[in-house]
Amino acid sequence: MGIETWWPKLTSESQNWLIDHNGEPLDTSVRQDIFDVNQGGTDPSWWAGESSDGACELTDDAIDWIEAVANGEPNA
Numbered sequence: 001m002g003i004e005t006w007w008p009k010l011t012s013e014s015q016n017w018l019i020d021h022n023g024e025p026l027d028t029s030v031r032q033d034i035f036d037v038n039q040g041g042t043d044p045s046w047w048a049g050e051s052s053d054g055a056c057e058l059t060d061d062a063i064d065w066i067e068a069v070a071n072g073e074p075n076a
Helices: 003-007 014-018 028-035 062-072
Strands: 046-052 056-058
Touching: 003 028, 003 062, 014 028, 014 062, 046 062, 056 062
Parallel strands: none
Antiparallel strands: 046 056
C-alpha cells in the first residue's frame, strides 16, 4: 500500500510526529501505527527498514512526500 493510501488512516498524533520529525528514525508508537494501518506489511516505496542500530526508517521518497504534505503542496 502506498503512503498516500495509508497516511489518512494514521492517527493525527502520528501524522504530526512524522511532519515534525521528518527524516528522523521512527518513534516506536508511530512505527506501530504505520504497521497497524498496513496490517504489518511494508512496501519498498516507503519502508527503508531498520538501520544498523535498530532504528526504523522511511525512504527518501516517503520523507519527500511527507514534506510536500507539510508544505501543503498539491498531489502530495
